[in-house]
Amino acid sequence: MLVLGIETSCDETGLALYDSVSGLRGHTLYSQIALHQTYGGVVPELASRDHVERLIPLLNDLLRETNLDKNAIDAVAYTAGPGLNGALLVGAAFARSFAWSLNRPAIAVHHMEGHLLAPLLESPAPTFPFVALLVSGGHTQLYFVRDIGDYALLGESVDDAAGEAFDKAGKMMGLPYPGGPRLAILAETGNPQHFTFPRPMTDKPGLNFSFSGLKTAVLYALQQENFSTACLPDIAASFQEAVVDTLLIKCKRALLACDAKRLVVAGGVSANKMLRARLVDELAEIGIQVYYPRQAFCTDNGAMIAFAGCLQLQRGHSTGLSIVVRPRWPLVQYTQHT
Amino acid sequence: MNILAFDTTGESCSVAIKTAEHCFEKINHEPRKQAERLLPMIDDLLVQANLQRSDLDGLALTHGPGAFTGVRIAIAAAQGIAYALDLPVVTVSTLAALAQGAHRKFGWKQVLSALDARMGEVYWGAYQADDSGLMQSVHSDAIGSPSQVHIVDEPRTGWYGAGSGWGVYLDQLPPVNVSHVLTVEAFDIITLALPLLKSGHSLTAEEIKPVYLRNKVVRS
Numbered sequence: 001m002l003v004l005g006i007e008t009s010c011d012e013t014g015l016a017l018y019d020s021v022s023g024l025r026g027h028t029l030y031s032q033i034a035l036h037q038t039y040g041g042v043v044p045e046l047a048s049r050d051h052v053e054r055l056i057p058l059l060n061d062l063l064r065e066t067n068l069d070k071n072a073i074d075a076v077a078y079t080a081g082p083g084l085n086g087a088l089l090v091g092a093a094f095a096r097s098f099a100w101s102l103n104r105p106a107i108a109v110h111h112m113e114g115h116l117l118a119p120l121l122e123s124p125a126p127t128f129p130f131v132a133l134l135v136s137g138g139h140t141q142l143y144f145v146r147d148i149g150d151y152a153l154l155g156e157s158v159d160d161a162a163g164e165a166f167d168k169a170g171k172m173m174g175l176p177y178p179g180g181p182r183l184a185i186l187a188e189t190g191n192p193q194h195f196t197f198p199r200p201m202t203d204k205p206g207l208n209f210s211f212s213g214l215k216t217a218v219l220y221a222l223q224q225e226n227f228s229t230a231c232l233p234d235i236a237a238s239f240q241e242a243v244v245d246t247l248l249i250k251c252k253r254a255l256l257a258c259d260a261k262r263l264v265v266a267g268g269v270s271a272n273k274m275l276r277a278r279l280v281d282e283l284a285e286i287g288i289q290v291y292y293p294r295q296a297f298c299t300d301n302g303a304m305i306a307f308a309g310c311l312q313l314q315r316g317h318s319t320g321l322s323i324v325v326r327p328r329w330p331l332v333q334y335t336q337h338t
Numbered sequence: 339m340n341i342l343a344f345d346t347t348g349e350s351c352s353v354a355i356k357t358a359e360h361c362f363e364k365i366n367h368e369p370r371k372q373a374e375r376l377l378p379m380i381d382d383l384l385v386q387a388n389l390q391r392s393d394l395d396g397l398a399l400t401h402g403p404g405a406f407t408g409v410r411i412a413i414a415a416a417q418g419i420a421y422a423l424d425l426p427v428v429t430v431s432t433l434a435a436l437a438q439g440a441h442r443k444f445g446w447k448q449v450l451s452a453l454d455a456r457m458g459e460v461y462w463g464a465y466q467a468d469d470s471g472l473m474q475s476v477h478s479d480a481i482g483s484p485s486q487v488h489i490v491d492e493p494r495t496g497w498y499g500a501g502s503g504w505g506v507y508l509d510q511l512p513p514v515n516v517s518h519v520l521t522v523e524a525f526d527i528i529t530l531a532l533p534l535l536k537s538g539h540s541l542t543a544e545e546i547k548p549v550y551l552r553n554k555v556v557r558s
Contacts, residue, residue, distance in 0.1 A: 045406060045555045049548075052410050056417055056544045070422065086407050089373060090414045097418030100377050101391055321381055323373035323411070 001074045001313065004098075005306025006055070008091030009083025009111045010138075011035075011042045013054040014302035015062050017073070018310050024121060026066040027303040028058045029296075037177045048086035055094050073104065077309020080108035080319075081326030082138075088325035096323045105318040107309040110334040112139065114304035115266040116151065118293035121307055126291040131260045133251055135275075136267030136299075137163035137180070140209045141331075142250060144258045148311050149335050154254050155207025162243055163269045165211035169218045169239050173232055183236045184272050190237030195221050197242035202249045207257075209250065214242055244275050248282060255288055264291045271298040339395045340387075341532065342380065342419075345522040346372035346412045347404025347432045348453070348502070353379045354524035355387045356532070362387050363525050373411050394425060396540065398531030400522055401429035402549040403461040403479060404453065413548045426540035428531035431549070433501070437465035437473040438526035440500040440517050448496050449473065450489070452503025452511060455481055460503040460511075461551055464490045472530060481551040484510035 002025070007014040016027035032050050036042045063070060078095035081088055092108070099106035116132050119125065131154070132143045140157040160168070163180055170179015175186065197217045200210040221227070221235050251263055263283060269275065270292055280290045297303055344353045351372040354363040362383045366375045384391065399416050402409040420427045433451035440449045447467040452460045464477035477490040484507035489497050499516040508516065534540060 039556060043556050048406070048410055049550075049555075052413055052417075052548060055414070056421060059421070060544070086410065089407060090410050093373060093376075093411050093414035094418040096377060097415040098422045099418075100381070101419045101422030103391065321377035322375070323377065323415075325373075 001310060002068070002072055003306045003310040003313065004073045004076045005302040005304070005309055006076070006078040006091045006095045007114070007300055007302045007305045008051045008087050009079045009081070010087060010300060011047050012300040013051050013058055014300055014305070015058045016302035016306040017062060017066055017068060018303065018306035020310050020314060024303055024307070025068065026062055027301060028062045028065070029301055030054045030058060033178065040171060040177050044084045044086055047084060048090055051087055051090040055090070071102065073102065075099065075104050075309070075313050076106045077109050077305050078106065079111045079114065079305050080324065081111060081329035083111055083327060085325060085327045088327065089323070092323050092325050096321070100321060105313060107312050107317060108319040108324070109305050109309045109312065110329060110331055112331045113334065114308045116143065116145065116264070117148070117308050117311065118266050118297045118304040119264045119291040121297065121303060122291065122293060126262045126264050126289070129258070129260055130262035130264050131251065131254045131258055132264040132266065133247065134267045135162050135247065135265065135269040137161055137167060139267060140211070142207050142254045143331070144254070144260070145264070149315070151331050151335055153332055154257070155209065155250065157209040157211060159210050159212040160215070162209070162211055162247065163267070165214055165243065166269065168215050172215070172218055172222060173235065180269070184240060184274065186233050187236035187240040187274070190233030190235070192237040192241035194234035195238035197238050199242055199246045199249065202246055207250055207254050209246065211243065214239065240274055244278055247275065248278060251279065251283070252286070261287065262289050262291065266293055266298065268299045271295050339535065340389055340393050341396045341398055341528050341535065342394050343398040343524040343527040343531065344376060344380065344412065345400045345432070345435065345524050345527060346376060347400050347402055347408045348521050350521045351375045351379065352522055352524040353383055354528055355383045355389065356528045357387055357389070360387065361525060361528070363523065365523060372408055376411065376415055391423060394423060396535040397425045397427045398527045398535070399427070399429055400432040400435050400527060401547065402432055403455070403481070403551040404432050406550060409548045409550065413546055416546055417543050420543035420546065426535060427543065427546055428534045428540050429546055430527055430530045431463065431475070431479050432522055433461060433463035433479050434465060434473055434475065434530055435522040435526045436500045438530055439523050440498060441467050441471065441473055442526060442529070444498070444517060446498040448498065450487060450497055450499050450512065450514060452484070452487055452499065452501045452507070454502045454506045455552060458483060460484050460487060460507060462487045462503065472533070479551060487511050
């Protein structure tokens with residue numbers, strides 16, 4: 001079964017073709033980072049306007065690169081949420097109409113399920129059960145994944161997502177948009193011991209996160225009397241260390257609670273080199289294997305949607321003709337729904 | 339020629355199919371339900387018309403102006419359908435389709451179409467019927483305050499108003515007779531699009547573009 005996947009939930013237009021037998025055939029992506037740079041954040045209306053211009057050129061590229069004809073597509077998967085309402089609607093309206101026209105089934109996919117299953121596109125792929133850390137600009141969540149569609153939420157951020165904290169700290173430090181990845185680069189040359197930032201909520205039991213206080217700690221560091229721009233790499237390194245420590249502590253706690261031997265890390269922040277290295281090294285010491293998607297599939301992409309959609313379709317699920325998107329959509333509700 | 343047309347740019351979802359002999363039409367007035375209703379309505383109408391998807395020869399739709407999200411639902415759905423079925427497409431102005439509806443229902447030959455654009459503004463355009471009964475633009479569609487809307491051509495009399503803008507800004511718009519034509523009916527899109535489809539003045543799926551008119555969407 002050849003599945004076209006379409007992702008438009010935020011500021012990336014991603015398309016991909018996944019084949020249930022031969023695997024991923026190809027993927028195309030357009031990132032709107034430059035479009036939103038001027039505003040220091042994603043402007044929803046501009047995001048929607050851009051998605052609607054990109055879909056067909058990207059689909060043309062995808063079909064050309066894979067040397068496949070549109071009529072070879074057996075089903076269409078699209079992100080139905082969570083995300084920006086207007087942006088989601090563009091991808092959903094296009095995908096659902098395209099599937100209807102070809103008389104093929106369509107499947108509405110949960111964006112976070114896409115991220116969660118993205119590491120299964122790699123080889124070796126993790127086997128079930130595993131603990132999953134979804135860490136991006138919009139989410140910081142821990143799940144216990146017993147099987148496809150069986151996701152138990154263990155904990156999540158009560159305020160800012162980790163990626164959001166990275167971006168906001170970067171912005172406060174005067175780094176160009178998007179601040180998070182720039183902060184991580186700056187951190188490479190800094191001393192992570194120079195500043196002592198809190199490891200929020202690690203002194204209490206439980207698996208929830210809170211990152212908004214870390215921002216404030218960065219602000220104080222920037223306002224201290226002997227601050228100079230020479231401190232910036234140290235602030236960045238100390239901030240990153242605090243976030244990574246916090247994620248690591250909670251992951252260990254979750255793995256222990258679930259008696260799991262595998263950790264899957266996905267979402268935009270899973271591209272962070274320090275996070276990757278430390279999770280792999282320090283969890284190996286306690287016999288835990290860590291799995292990541294390739295760098296290109298850490299951030300939003302069509303491949304994870306095509307893949308998750310294909311798995312759902314194979315389980316007999318499909319979505320009717322109504323184009324419905326869910327900007328707020330807990331993953332647990334989605335699994336109960338399907 | 340079997341033509342499918344739809345409008346999702348306003349308060350309603352309207353779909354029509356025209357075959358050589360008949361015209362089939364459906365309209366749903368639930369606000370903000372256009373995306374949910376569009377494909378089921380198209381699917382039902384095809385069954386009524388006893389047509390397969392592959393029997394369609396052309397697609398017509400309103401490309402705006404209107405609610406931004408509604409405009410994009412129309413454009414993205416049209417892209418998906420036209421791309422999959424290799425259909426030629428004609429897009430028409432929402433304001434032209436409104437004027438065409440007013441002409442069909444009341445025989446009016448000169449129509450000022452105005453849609454509420456929020457923020458104290460209207461989308462508006464002036465249309466006059468040509469000899470074959472097609473409403474032609476005599477003032478480019480524009481966005482502006484209601485006081486900017488004006489009768490643009492001779493004769494100065496015999497103008498009528500159509501569209502939701504008249505419901506909101508009646509006292510600020512020019513003093514003309516007003517109809518109760520508030521929303522687009524897809525049948526009128528077909529009337530406007532058919533000559534263009536027949537003469538090959540159509541677009542491919544890739545060439546379909548939304549028309550927002552309001553392009554300053556970020557406060558700076």
